[in-house]
Each structure stands twice: as structure tokens, then as C-alpha cells.
Amino acid sequence: MAEKMVAMILAGGKGTRLEALTKKIAKPAVSFGAKYRIIDFPLSNCANSGIRTVGVLMQYESVGLEQYIGNGEKWGLNGVRSLTTTLTPRQTDEGLSWFKGTADAIYCNIDFLDSCNPEYVLILSGDHIYCTTYDGMLKECEEHNADCTISVYQVPIEEASRFGILVTDEKQRIVEFQEKPAHPTSNLASMGIYIFKYKTLRKYLVEDAKNPKSSHDFGNDIIPAMLKNQKRMYAYVYQGYWKDVGTISSLHQANMDLLLSTEETNIQEISNGNKIYSEDTPSRPQYIGKHASVSDSLINQGAVIYGDVKHSVISNEVIVSEGAVVENSVLMTGARVKRNAVVKNAVLAPFAYVDRDEIVGDDSGKIVLYSKKKAGK
Amino acid sequence: MANKVIGFLNLFDSPNLGALTEKRTLASTSFLGRFAFMDFALSNFTNSGIDSINVLVKDNFRSVSKHVGNMKTWVNNTKIAMQNILVNEKGIRSPKDNTDLECLLQNDWVLYEAKADVVVIQPAHIISPIDFRPILEEHFESDADVTVVYKHIENADESFRLNNVLKVKDGKVMSVKKNSGASKEADVSLETYIIGVNTLQMILHSSELLKLKSLKKAVAKLVQEKSARVHAYEHKGFARCFDSLQHFVDYSFELLDYEVAKDLFLNDWPIYTVTHNTPPTLYGPSAKVKNSFVANGAVVEGKVKNSIISRYVTIGKGAVIEDSVILTGTYIDAGAVVKNAVVDKYSHVVKKATIEGKKTSPVYVEQGTLVK
Numbered sequence: 001m002a003e004k005m006v007a008m009i010l011a012g013g014k015g016t017r018l019e020a021l022t023k024k025i026a027k028p029a030v031s032f033g034a035k036y037r038i039i040d041f042p043l044s045n046c047a048n049s050g051i052r053t054v055g056v057l058m059q060y061e062s063v064g065l066e067q068y069i070g071n072g073e074k075w076g077l078n079g080v081r082s083l084t085t086t087l088t089p090r091q092t093d094e095g096l097s098w099f100k101g102t103a104d105a106i107y108c109n110i111d112f113l114d115s116c117n118p119e120y121v122l123i124l125s126g127d128h129i130y131c132t133t134y135d136g137m138l139k140e141c142e143e144h145n146a147d148c149t150i151s152v153y154q155v156p157i158e159e160a161s162r163f164g165i166l167v168t169d170e171k172q173r174i175v176e177f178q179e180k181p182a183h184p185t186s187n188l189a190s191m192g193i194y195i196f197k198y199k200t201l202r203k204y205l206v207e208d209a210k211n212p213k214s215s216h217d218f219g220n221d222i223i224p225a226m227l228k229n230q231k232r233m234y235a236y237v238y239q240g241y242w243k244d245v246g247t248i249s250s251l252h253q254a255n256m257d258l259l260l261s262t263e264e265t266n267i268q269e270i271s272n273g274n275k276i277y278s279e280d281t282p283s284r285p286q287y288i289g290k291h292a293s294v295s296d297s298l299i300n301q302g303a304v305i306y307g308d309v310k311h312s313v314i315s316n317e318v319i320v321s322e323g324a325v326v327e328n329s330v331l332m333t334g335a336r337v338k339r340n341a342v343v344k345n346a347v348l349a350p351f352a353y354v355d356r357d358e359i360v361g362d363d364s365g366k367i368v369l370y371s372k373k374k375a376g377k
Numbered sequence: 378m379a380n381k382v383i384g385f386l387n388l389f390d391s392p393n394l395g396a397l398t399e400k401r402t403l404a405s406t407s408f409l410g411r412f413a414f415m416d417f418a419l420s421n422f423t424n425s426g427i428d429s430i431n432v433l434v435k436d437n438f439r440s441v442s443k444h445v446g447n448m449k450t451w452v453n454n455t456k457i458a459m460q461n462i463l464v465n466e467k468g469i470r471s472p473k474d475n476t477d478l479e480c481l482l483q484n485d486w487v488l489y490e491a492k493a494d495v496v497v498i499q500p501a502h503i504i505s506p507i508d509f510r511p512i513l514e515e516h517f518e519s520d521a522d523v524t525v526v527y528k529h530i531e532n533a534d535e536s537f538r539l540n541n542v543l544k545v546k547d548g549k550v551m552s553v554k555k556n557s558g559a560s561k562e563a564d565v566s567l568e569t570y571i572i573g574v575n576t577l578q579m580i581l582h583s584s585e586l587l588k589l590k591s592l593k594k595a596v597a598k599l600v601q602e603k604s605a606r607v608h609a610y611e612h613k614g615f616a617r618c619f620d621s622l623q624h625f626v627d628y629s630f631e632l633l634d635y636e637v638a639k640d641l642f643l644n645d646w647p648i649y650t651v652t653h654n655t656p657p658t659l660y661g662p663s664a665k666v667k668n669s670f671v672a673n674g675a676v677v678e679g680k681v682k683n684s685i686i687s688r689y690v691t692i693g694k695g696a697v698i699e700d701s702v703i704l705t706g707t708y709i710d711a712g713a714v715v716k717n718a719v720v721d722k723y724s725h726v727v728k729k730a731t732i733e734g735k736k737t738s739p740v741y742v743e744q745g746t747l748v749k
Contacts, residue, residue, distance in 0.1 A: 034657035035673070260661045260678070267656045268676070280652035282420075284642045285411045285670040287633070288681075295664050300657040301411060301673050 003053050005138060005195070006118040007046045008109075010102050011039060011126030012059035017247045020371040021349055026058060026065045028126030030251070031332040031350060033258050033267065034300040034313050037068065038245065040075070040278045041131065042124045047075045048274045049133040052082040053116050056126065057105045059098060062088045068279070075277045087112060101216030107205040113198065121201055123194040123218065129254050130242040131272045137195055137236045140172075147200040147231040148223070150174065151193035151238045163189035164219050166235050174233040177223055188235055191242065194218065200231065241270045252347055252367040255313040255330045261296045283316045291322060307337065315350075324354075329361065336374070346370050380494040382513060383429035383459070383487070384422040386415060387498050388441070389477035390568060390593065392539060392620040396741055397719065401440035403619060404501035407704050407722075409629060410672035410687040413444050414619065415501040416650045419451040422497070424646055425509035428458035429491050433480045438464060450649050459491055476590040482581045488574055496577055498592065499526075499569040504628075505616035506646045512571060512610050521608035522576040523596055525550055526569040528616045533563035537618045541566040541597060545609040553597035564609075567616060568593060576605055615640040626719065626739050629685055629702060633668050655688050663694050679709065693728075700736065704744075718742060 015027025022030065028039035039056070046054050054077055058065050065086075068074075072084025087109045089098050099105035106113070106123070113121060120141065122134055141149040152166055160181070167176035167186040178184060204222050208214050214221045226233060245251040258267040283302025288294055293308045302316035307324035315333040320326055323340040331337070335348040338356045346361035349371035354360050360370045391403045398406060404415040415432075422430050430448060434441050441462060448460035463484040468475025488496070495516070497509050507526065516524040527543050530536065533556055542563045544552040556565060570592070572580075580586050586595040599605040615637075617628045632638045642648065655674030660666065665680040674688040679696030686692070687704045693711035701718045709715060710728040717734035721744040726732060730748045734740030742748060 258659075260659055260676075267659055271656065275654045276656065277654050280654075282647035282649050284638070284648075285409045285672060285685075286658060287635075287638075288666040288669050288671060290668045292667065294660050294666050296662040297660045298657045299660065299671075 003116050003118040005051060005120040005122055005134075006053040006055070006113065006116045006198075007042075007051050007122040007124055007134075008106055008113075009039070009042050009046075009054065009056045009124045009126045010105060010192075011056050011065060012062075012099055012105060013127070014060040015127065015246070018251065019248060019369050021248070021251075021347075021369065022061075024061060024064070026061045026126075028058075029061075029065045029068055030127075031315055032129065032245075032251070033255060034298045034315050036276060036278045038129065039065070039068075039126045040276055041129050042126060043069075043072075043075045043077070044274065044276045044278075045130070045132055045134065046122075046124075047077055047277060048131075049135055051122070051134070052077070052079070053118070054084045055087050055109060055112060056084070057087045057099070057109065058126075059089055059105075062086070074279055083116075085112070101214075101221075102218045103205060103208055103214075103222050104216035106201075107209045107216070110202065110205060113202070118198050121196050121198045123192075123196065125192045125244075127246075128191070128193075128242065128244055129270075130238075130240065131270055131274050131276060132238070132240060133274070134195070137193075140234065140236050141195045144173075144234045145232060146195075146234045147197050148226060148233045149195045149236050150223070150233065151191045152188040152235045153191050153238050153242055155187050155189045157184060157187045160184035160187050160189065166190055168235045172235045172237070174227065174235055177219075177227055179219065188237070190219065190223075191238060191244075192219070193238075194223075200226070240272060241265055248347055248369045249367045252330055255298075256311070256328070258298050258313060259296055259311065261311070267298060281316050289322070292320075343370075380513075380517065381492050382427050382495050382497060382509075383491045383493045384427040384431065385481070385496055385498040386418050386422075386430065386432045387477050387500050387568070387592065388415075388433055389435045389480065389591070390500055390539075391435070391502050394619070394622045394625055396743055397622060397625070397721065398437075400437065400744070402435070402437040402501075405437070405440040405444045407687055408504075409632065410670050410675075410685045412648060412650050414504065415441075415444065416648055417504045417506070418499050418501045419445075419448075420646070420648045421499065421505075421507050421509065423451045423453065423649060425497075425507075426453065427497060427509065428452050428454055429460070429487075429493075430458070431461045431463050431484070431487055433463050433477055433484075435465075435468075435475060435477075435480075438462075444651060446651065450651055459487070461487060463487065476587075477592045478581060478587050478590065478595060481577070481592075482587070485578070485581065488577070493574050495574060496572050497570070498572065499567075502619045503567050503569070503616060504619065504641065505567060505612065506614055506641060506643050507567075507569065507612055508646075509571070515610055516571045516608060519548060519608045520606065521571075522573055522605040523599065524571040524608040524610050525596065526567045526571075526610050526612050527564045528567055528612050529562070529564050530616075531562050533565060534558045534561050536624070537563075537565040537620075539620050540568060540618060541593060543609060545611075548609055550600050550607040550609045553600050564611075565618075566593075567612060569612075570596065571610075614643075622719070622739065622741065623737075626702065630683060630700070633670065633683065653688060661694070679711070687722075696726075701739075713748075720748075721746070724748065 011028040015022040077084040165178045243254040289306035299314040300316040306322040307320040317334045321339045324337045330347045332350040334351040344361040353374035452458035465480035661678035671686045678694045679692040699716045704722045712729045713726045714731045718740040720742040726748040
């Protein structure tokens with residue numbers, strides 16, 4: 001049966017700037033917001049949009065991510081007419097090759113898309129934090145009879161030169177694409193979220209694959225080629241919270257955005273009335289101890305707090321011992337902070353171990369990543 | 378070939394905790410803010426590798442089926458496993474026949490379909506991590522018809538008062554009587570049984586035993602008449618019987634102490650429950666929380682001490698919660714005070730309202746109450 005719109009989530013990147021966090025796992029599988037992994041957000045968005053077929057494209061450290069995605073059950077994407085599938089580079093008649101770019105990753109799975117026969121393809125990134133449905137974007141795409149609709153985020157004009165910028169006419173039709181322009185003439189930054197008419201996309205992917213000079217990237221190659229041929233391309237202005245977490249400090253900031261004290265946002269606001277689905281761990285109830293103090297924090301089930309926790313995000317199975325102080329920090333699954341230790345302005349990787357009296361992080365303004373495990377583990 | 382074991386969760390002897398269990402059975406009542414009581418018994422099946430799980434339901438079908446759903450939460454292999462919620466349909470027409478024995482008899486197709494050799498039957502209101510694997514082994518080795526799991530306790534005068542007391546000699550149950558509470562020390566039955574299918578069929582087809590209207594009494598009769606080999610297995614781990622509102626409160630709070638909780642939450646014995654896709658707990662800048670369990674989805678801006686806060690509970694700035702259990706979806710507005718109380722689901726304690734019970738008699742606030 002033909003699908004209206006199939007989602008393809010690009011989740012193959014390493015996320016080098018996340019340092020040790022992505023040493024053994026892909027960036028979309030990195031822990032976020034005490035309970036979630038980054039990829040929970042696009043997957044939940046798909047589920048909440050009524051999208052039934054989702055392909056997750058992966059390459060770097062794919063095993064852990066594949067295990068996590070499974071059959072899509074965590075996001076309810078395993079119903080009778082649903083399909084969640086992980087797509088990794090494969091050996092074919094022509095040999096074995098890695099995905100050469102974002103567009104090539106889709107091109108390599110064109111047989112999968114053909115078998116779904118969708119009217120539209122939604123291209124998403126596996127490492128964005130935002131809660132939305134794609135209904136509004138699809139509606140505009142249909143109204144404009146667009147070949148491609150690109151979701152854009154309004155950034156302050158002085159920061160626009162860090163982004164891929166789209167220039168539009170008064171009807172939101174895209175007239176120009178500027179990659180990290182020195183003198184931007186618009187503040188509409190591409191979010192790397194696209195809806196394509198599949199027929200059009202297919203044609204451009206096939207042509208791009210034949211071009212030896214192409215970097216096989218949506219932003220660098222496909223979008224400029226379509227613009228050049230005056231395809232109907234429109235911008236969809238996204239409203240609401242959206243974060244691309246590329247570095248330790250932006251990951252830390254995005255976590256802090258979930259707290260109650262943060263102006264405008266917190267986890268309830270960000271989720272926008274939709275649920276964010278994730279893995280449910282068979283954890284014990286979260287316990288706050290007799291001498292503990294906990295304020296302005298987000299804490300998941302299974303965490304045990306005996307010490308002081310302030311302005312922090314704490315995952316399941318974390319233990320903060322008595323006398324320990326945790327401030328302005330992100331503690332991922334299973335991290336331990338032993339007696340009288342101090343963790344400040346830091347991100348603790350999963351199962352990180354901060355020994356008695358140890359001090360992690362300082363007031364230099366830099367967020368440190370700490371990933372040392374207990375000796376022998 | 379290995380013996381085929383199937384599990385039954387018996388909700389027929391679920392104690393009545395007053396208004397708290399008016400619209401739900403204790404099995405589906407919230408526990409520690411995160412679980413339902415039956416999660417513990419169901420996880421015993423899961424962790425013991427018993428995949429065929431059947432729930433014998435007496436009443437409050439709605440709350441049971443809402444919690445267990447398709448029971449996928451507790452099974453290892455979703456294809457091989459069989460999960461059923463079993464109702465005694467005959468008992469609907471004739472409530473006096475609505476007994477666990479009748480329910481088993483009406484649903485004996487489960488035994489045939491699963492090709493069961495032996496059944497494990499346990500209640501939901503006794504919270505105890507029990508590994509059935511060694512018990513089954515001992516059951517077969519001793520060539521018993523029935524094995525009763527019991528626990529030696531030293532406070533039988535004030536706990537397990539609805540249970541039977543066993544007299545055990547050389548691993549055999551010599552006699553069974555009600556717990557009169559006369560002595561502190563006793564070997565109390567955990568109402569958990571391993572029964573060979575042939576013995577179970579014999580019980581279900583004995584009009585004399587059916588008349589007793591309970592499996593518990595039928596097993597006692599078998600002992601009394603020496604008509605079956607009834608083996609005793611001593612469970613040495615954690616066990617609490619939730620048979621009154623006071624015990625519900627006391628045993629919940631007791632688990633705030635890690636030294637107690639570590640015997641219930643064993644490292645290799647996860648407790649599975651149904652996911653509600655709740656966000657983590659959000660604590661506000663003015664939150665002050667001590668010695669409490671707090672569930673995901675809660676938003677805490679006030680003071681909480683020695684309490685249990687369930688999913689989606691909102692506690693406003695300056696509100697004070699002490700020695701209380703607050704169930705799912707309840708709002709405690711800014712400045713309100715709740716002490717020694719059990720506040721049921723979806724209630725709303727408005728600004729500056731006060732609810733105060735006593736430690737020895739907590740106040741119960743019904744589901745959906747607006748407290749002004």
C-alpha cells in the first residue's frame with residue numbers, strides 16, 4: 001500500500017565534537033534529559049505525526065543504535081501497518097561501500113523507498129532536540145505543490161553566518177541558498193529537515209550519484225541543483241524550541257534548558273503537550289535521602305540522591321553519596337559521585353565514577369566532560 | 378523432557394483496604410509511586426523464566442486489565458508465552474460461586490492448552506521476591522503433590538493475620554491453622570503454592586473441596602486428611618503482607634530505609650512495570666525534599682518529607698507534605714499542608730487547605746476529591 005509520507009532519519013554521524021561520549025556509541029544514541037536518548041525526539045515526533053514508516057540510516061557504531069531502535073516498539077512504531085527499519089551500508093552486487101554523504105545514504109536505500117512508494121519523503125536528522133509534529137509542514141508543502149519544503153529556524157542576523165541560510169520571496173518560496181555566508185541577507189537557517197516529493201527527489205538522487213564531483217550531500221549538492229533548475233522550493237518557518245547539540249557545551253546547555261528555572265522553557269514546555277517516548281528501565285523508585293537537598297533539577301527513576309544536587313540533570317541509576325555536591329551538571333546513566341566529592345559545570349558520561357573527595361569541573365566557564373570509570377571496570 | 382510450568386496470579390484473597398480498594402483490587406493499587414502491587418508477583422514469574430502467566434480475577438476487572446494490558450511487559454518470549462486474564466463467568470451469574478477454585482475450574486482449558494505439568498500460584502498482596510526455580514526443583518525432588526511456600530516470622534501477632542500458620546516437620550506440612558495472633562513466632566503461609574496438575578485436577582473435581590470455596594482451605598484440608606503429600610519450602614527473603622491501610626502505609630514508609638529496601642530490590646531481580654512515558658521528575662528552585670520516593674512526571678516546588686509521591690503529582694511552592702502517600706495526578710497547591718494522609722488519584726488540595734491525620738491512623742482522601 002502506498003504511504004503518504006515516509007520518514008528517513010539520518011543517524012550515521014560520529015559527532016566527533018562530543019569527545020568521549022561518542023567513542024563507543026553514535027551521537028543519536030547519546031543520553032539526554034535524564035531519561036532520553038537524542039534520537040527519541042525525531043522518532044517521537046514521527047510517531048506523534050502519525051507517520052507509520054520510518055527508516056533510520058546509520059553507519060558509525062551502528063550496533064548499539066540498532067539495538068536501541070529495535071522494531072520501533074519504544075515509540076509505538078511497530079503496529080500492524082507500521083514499519084521501523086534500520087538501514088546500514090550493505091554489500092551489493094556492485095560491491096561494498098560506505099555512505100558517502102547524506103544524499104548518498106538515501107540513494108543507497110532507494111530500493112527501500114521504492115518498495116514503500118511514498119508520495120513524500122521526510123528527511124530528518126537524528127541529533128536534533130525538539131518536539132513537534134510534521135503535520136503543518138506537510139500541509140504547507142501540499143498547499144504550495146512544492147517539490148521540496150525546508151524547515152527553517154529564525155536566528156539572530158548577527159549569528160546567521162554560522163548557518164546555511166535560505167533567502168525567500170514574500171510567498172516563502174526559496175530564491176537563494178547561502179552556505180555560511182559572510183554577509184547574510186536573511187535570518188532563515190536551514191534545520192536540515194526536508195520534505196521532498198519522492199518522484200522529484202528520486203530523479204535528483206540518481207543524477208547526483210552519477211556526478212563524480214558531487215559530495216553527495218543534501219545541503220551542498222541536492223538543494224543547490226534543485227534551486228538551479230527552478231524547482232518549487234519553499235521554506236517552512238519552525239516555531240518553538242529546537243536545538244542541534246553538537247558540542248559538550250551545547251549538549252550541557254540543552255539539558256539545562258529542561259529545568260524549571262530556565263526562562264521560557266522546561267521539559268513540560270518543550271514537549272509541547274506531546275509525549276516523548278523512550279526506553280523504560282526496570283528501575284527502583286527515585287529516592288531522595290534524609291540529608292539530601294535537591295533543587296532546580298530534573299531527575300529520572302532509579303536515581304538515589306544522598307548529597308546536594310542543584311541545577312542539574314540526573315539520569316537513572318545515578319548515585320550521589322552523602323556530602324557530595326553536584327551543581328550545574330549533567331549526570332548520565334549509572335554515574336557515581338562518592339562521598340564529599342564535588343561535581344560542578346560538568347557532564348558525567350554513563351557509568352562515570354567520581355571518587356571520594358575528588359573534584360570535577362571548576363568555575364572557568366568551560367563545561368568539562370568526565371568519563372573515567374571505576375578502576376577495574 | 379522438562380516439566381512444563383505455568384503461573385497463576387490469584388487475586389481472590391486480595392484484602393480489602395477500605396475506600397482505597399473500593400474501585401480497584403489491591404493488585405492494581407499504586408505502590409511506591411511507581412509500581413502496582415501485582416508487578417512484584419508478575420516479575421517473580423518473569424525472573425523465574427515462567428512465561429505462561431494467568432491472572433485469576435475476582436472483581437474490579439477494569440483496573441486489572443488497564444494495568445496488565447496484553448501482559449507483554451512480563452514475558453520473555455512473546456510468541457511462546459501465553460497470557461490470560463481469567464474471569465469466572467459462571468460467578469457473574471452466581472456471585473456465591475465466584476471463588477478461586479471455581480475460576481480455575483471454569484478456565485481449566487488453560488491447563489490443557491499449555492500442556493502444563495505443574496502450576497505455580499501466588500497472590501499479589503504479599504510483596505516478596507521469590508525465585509521459583511529452586512522451589513520447583515525441591516518440589517520434584519521431594520516427590521510432593523503440593524509445595525507450600527512459607528516464611529518464619531517473629532511478629533505474627535501483628536502481621537500476616539489473614540494467613541494460615543503451618544506446622545512444619547522435616548520439610549512436610551503437618552498441620553494448618555489460622556493465624557490467631559496468639560504467638561509472635563510462626564511459620565506463616567505465603568499463600569504461594571506449587572501444585573502438580575494431576576493434584577490440581579483432583580482438587581477441582583472434588584465436590585467436597587470445591588465446597589470449601591478457596592484453594593487455601595482446600596490445601597489445608599488435604600493436609601488435615603493426609604490425602605496428599607504437602608511439602609513445605611521456607612522462603613528466607615523479604616516478605617510483607619499488605620492487609621490493611623495501616624500496613625499499606627507502614628510497609629511503604631519502611632522501604633524508605635535502604636537497609637530494608639535492599640532486601641526487596643535485589644540486584645538480579647528487576648521489577649517490571651508498565652511504562653507511562655512520563656518525563657523525569659522536575660524539582661523547582663524552591664523544592665525541599667527529604668527521605669522520599671518521587672515518581673517520574675511529578676513536579677515538586679514545595680517541601681516533601683518522609684513521603685511517597687506518585688506520577689504526575691504537582692506540589693506547589695511552599696506546600697508541605699509529610700508522612701503521606703500522594704497518588705497519581707493529584708495537585709497540591711501552593712501553601713497547602715498534607716500530613717499523615719493517603720491522598721488518592723486526581724485529587725486537588727487547594728491553596729492553604731490542610732489535611733492532617735495521625736501516624737497511627739492516617740487520613741484517607743478519596744479519588745478525585747477537591748479539598749478546600
